[in-house]
Amino acid sequence: MTARARAARALNRVVWRWPGRDARKLHAFARAEEGSRVDLLLAARRTSSAARRALYLRHALDEARHALMFSRRAAELRLASGRPALGPPRADGEALFDRLGEVRFLAFVHRGEARGRAQFEAYRGHFAAAGDARTRALFEAIVGDERRHEEYTRALLVELAGGERAARRALRWAAAWEAWRAWRRAGRFVAERLFVITMMALYVVLAPVGLAMRFSSRRR
Amino acid sequence: MSRLVRRLGSRLRTVGELLAHAARRQKLFLIPLLLVLLAGAVLLLLSGGLSYVAPFVYTLF
Amino acid sequence: MAAVLGVSAQYHDAAAALVVDGRVVAAVQEERLTRRKGDPSLPREAMRACLRLGGIEAGALDRVVFYENPYAKLERVVNGALRAFPTAIGLFPRAVGSQLGGKIWVLDALAETLDVPRARVVPSEHHLTHAASAFYASPYPRAAVLTVDGAGEELSTAIWRGDEGGLALVEGIALPDSLGLLYAALTAWLGFEVNDGEYKVMGLAAFGQPRFRDELARVVRLDGDGGFSLDEKYFAHEHDAELGFSGELERLLGPRRAAGRAWDLDGSAEDRRYADVAASLQAALEEALVGLARRARARTGLDALCLAGGVALNCVAVSRVAREAGFERLFVQPAAGDAGGALGAALVGARDLGDPRPAPQTTTALGEPVDEAEAAELAAALGLRAAPSDDPDREIAARLARGEVVGVVRGRFEFGPRALGQRSLLALPRDAATRERLNRVVKRREPFRPFAPAVAAEATERLFEGGPPDDLTPFMTSVRPVRPEARARLAAVTHVDGTARLQTVGEGGALAGILAAVEREAGLPVVLNTSLNGAGEPIVGGALDALGFLLSHAVDAVVVESLVVTR
Numbered sequence: 001m002t003a004r005a006r007a008a009r010a011l012n013r014v015v016w017r018w019p020g021r022d023a024r025k026l027h028a029f030a031r032a033e034e035g036s037r038v039d040l041l042l043a044a045r046r047t048s049s050a051a052r053r054a055l056y057l058r059h060a061l062d063e064a065r066h067a068l069m070f071s072r073r074a075a076e077l078r079l080a081s082g083r084p085a086l087g088p089p090r091a092d093g094e095a096l097f098d099r100l101g102e103v104r105f106l107a108f109v110h111r112g113e114a115r116g117r118a119q120f121e122a123y124r125g126h127f128a129a130a131g132d133a134r135t136r137a138l139f140e141a142i143v144g145d146e147r148r149h150e151e152y153t154r155a156l157l158v159e160l161a162g163g164e165r166a167a168r169r170a171l172r173w174a175a176a177w178e179a180w181r182a183w184r185r186a187g188r189f190v191a192e193r194l195f196v197i198t199m200m201a202l203y204v205v206l207a208p209v210g211l212a213m214r215f216s217s218r219r220r
Numbered sequence: 221m222s223r224l225v226r227r228l229g230s231r232l233r234t235v236g237e238l239l240a241h242a243a244r245r246q247k248l249f250l251i252p253l254l255l256v257l258l259a260g261a262v263l264l265l266l267s268g269g270l271s272y273v274a275p276f277v278y279t280l281f
Numbered sequence: 282m283a284a285v286l287g288v289s290a291q292y293h294d295a296a297a298a299l300v301v302d303g304r305v306v307a308a309v310q311e312e313r314l315t316r317r318k319g320d321p322s323l324p325r326e327a328m329r330a331c332l333r334l335g336g337i338e339a340g341a342l343d344r345v346v347f348y349e350n351p352y353a354k355l356e357r358v359v360n361g362a363l364r365a366f367p368t369a370i371g372l373f374p375r376a377v378g379s380q381l382g383g384k385i386w387v388l389d390a391l392a393e394t395l396d397v398p399r400a401r402v403v404p405s406e407h408h409l410t411h412a413a414s415a416f417y418a419s420p421y422p423r424a425a426v427l428t429v430d431g432a433g434e435e436l437s438t439a440i441w442r443g444d445e446g447g448l449a450l451v452e453g454i455a456l457p458d459s460l461g462l463l464y465a466a467l468t469a470w471l472g473f474e475v476n477d478g479e480y481k482v483m484g485l486a487a488f489g490q491p492r493f494r495d496e497l498a499r500v501v502r503l504d505g506d507g508g509f510s511l512d513e514k515y516f517a518h519e520h521d522a523e524l525g526f527s528g529e530l531e532r533l534l535g536p537r538r539a540a541g542r543a544w545d546l547d548g549s550a551e552d553r554r555y556a557d558v559a560a561s562l563q564a565a566l567e568e569a570l571v572g573l574a575r576r577a578r579a580r581t582g583l584d585a586l587c588l589a590g591g592v593a594l595n596c597v598a599v600s601r602v603a604r605e606a607g608f609e610r611l612f613v614q615p616a617a618g619d620a621g622g623a624l625g626a627a628l629v630g631a632r633d634l635g636d637p638r639p640a641p642q643t644t645t646a647l648g649e650p651v652d653e654a655e656a657a658e659l660a661a662a663l664g665l666r667a668a669p670s671d672d673p674d675r676e677i678a679a680r681l682a683r684g685e686v687v688g689v690v691r692g693r694f695e696f697g698p699r700a701l702g703q704r705s706l707l708a709l710p711r712d713a714a715t716r717e718r719l720n721r722v723v724k725r726r727e728p729f730r731p732f733a734p735a736v737a738a739e740a741t742e743r744l745f746e747g748g749p750p751d752d753l754t755p756f757m758t759s760v761r762p763v764r765p766e767a768r769a770r771l772a773a774v775t776h777v778d779g780t781a782r783l784q785t786v787g788e789g790g791a792l793a794g795i796l797a798a799v800e801r802e803a804g805l806p807v808v809l810n811t812s813l814n815g816a817g818e819p820i821v822g823g824a825l826d827a828l829g830f831l832l833s834h835a836v837d838a839v840v841v842e843s844l845v846v847t848r
Contacts, residue, residue: 037316038315038316038317041315041316041825041829042315044825045823045825050658050659050661050662051662053659053662053825054659054662054663057659057663057825057828057829057832058663058832060829061829061832061833064833065833075540075541078541079539079541079542084539084540085472085539085540085541087474087540088474088817090317091317092322093315093317093320093322192378195374195378196374196375196378198374199373199374199377199378200370200373200374202257202373203362203363203366203367203369203370203373203374204367204370206363206366207366207367209363210362210363210364210365210366211366213360213363213364214364214366227389227393229399230389230392230393230399231386231389233389233399233400234385234386234388234389237352238352238355238385241350241352241353241356242352242356245356250356250359257359257377257381258381
């Protein structure tokens, strides 16, 4: 098992204990599947071969099904716990196919599928141990698909990149790019928190302006 | 480089239009406020970009 | 003679529309191409598609018009948050970040994406573009125009006068008074998703009795002169972006309904009560809309009315306006929501540059055509069976007569929420079981959702009350009562209150051939016409989407032009 999957398993025992976290986590998976769906449909539209179009389309339909399964289970858990619904999973499309080109796009997708499979296998085990048969079955169903996706994207990558060496190079590039994106995401996270605090402070400073507006409109 | 200059010019035009709008509405006191807010937004953009997930329920803003 | 591209984006339903020399050349919603429902992001794909369909390069555009004024929007948002001090403190950072971080730069983003000079990109005004999308598409040289939606820059509602000189604002109703926001808040209270569920609420209303009129009268007050106002204590727009309604509303109407719970109108008294609230809301909306329309008639003195804005999609209310407001003719822009704003923006730009009005809109088929050869190639790659037919209309009718559910993909896809024969899912209208099957298995919707018929124009009066086809019926923007003697044969498309949201199809219409063939096979030139899409998906666009739909939904066949594809 990879280090990441081991970490996921250890983290599971903490994360899934928090009340309400399980539904949110499933909802986040649904969003990830939804994002993948949109990116794969773009790939299907852009690719030049009908055979690949068919592969990407089927893959996208799988992702759509997964997103539905995850979000349904998340909704069930929310309803059961009496919390308000999380809404349908929405993902920002990133037009990755256009940005990366088909070879690097495949490398990125392959890595994502491999990562997903490993993580879902870990969660499947966790829910089996916790006695939640339904959620375990959910992950079981999805893991099978992810394995297929992982395999075909690897094979297609080798074919399009022109050999095993070129494929590995593309995968290394994808790993580096993901690391850079994670870095930027972390930076954005910090920047957004700072922004929120600054704006809240500004809001308080502007209190007299706001109150003046309210009184002037009331007088009217 | 020239593309960057064109983009900057474009943004400056927008800022000008925004200030003109505030002036036209005689809410001149909004102008310093807007300048501060703009500065804040620019700072945020420079430090890694804004990608707010819009409130999908009431997309009033 | 000018080429103008209109764009709507950022809030809901981004779209682009191209008007060349005063003619509407193309109009495309972004969601159809990106496959994200209601996609609000800058419509890059739709803009490119419009240029392709018009055969022009972006550099040849004389103007690019955005459907609203981002500066006025920012002003309203910031002012609103400040005025709501201190409760909007949580909202303020997100709102400001959203506005200043992205939304006010939309004109720059358009200039950069299209690679046109920034000076050619101009903003318009939200309700003006709604009004233009309705008036300039209508067959009326002069008309009153009523635009009603959730929120523009400052207005939610506006009355206009349209004539040879263009559009002039007569009066407007400003936020926070808004019929769109009223309906949206109650939609959320009923457990549906806002901007998606309003239509479901309208369908649900027919199952209830308007027992809560007094309560609704406290929430939305009609002033007897056509105007209305909302009691703000029931709403929460200014400080709670997610919910829109306050605890006060729950104290008045009862606890909100949990989202995602299955509906059981037969067995659950609680659900029937919710339907009664929906009915009361619908009644209140109808009265407000009729009042506004009457006011428009009084202020303009004109005989024709055009409608646009999201609230105009409430076809039940529109039908009441048609009957009671005193206008002789009524037209609703089929893309009445924000997507239509792109069309309106392009038309405003074209008029500003001196181009004539377009011919009256007779079709919504303004999108990309489907490629049959591409479909055949893809079907082979997917392992689907595909057989060309030399009489597809007859083949489709024969299948329908056998009880099959058949998808039809032909021509350019529709602009607006209704499928009118270009991307439709068809079935025979006779059996209630068909409706049940479609709701449960194919479209996976709530059981109370109705389906709508397409009928040959010459058979309309035989089967439906309310007279011959009018300016509303070709676009499914109104409802008519089904004649009692015809209900047995139209069980799948007759709603619980005996009405149907009908589409009348004239001789040249996309469904004309199929309807004639269905009449020969099954006796009536009527089909159940629902949109070709699954739950939560945008309507199918090209061959890829059509075959994807076939693979993942339990329908019997999808016919792409003359290619019959089955599993």
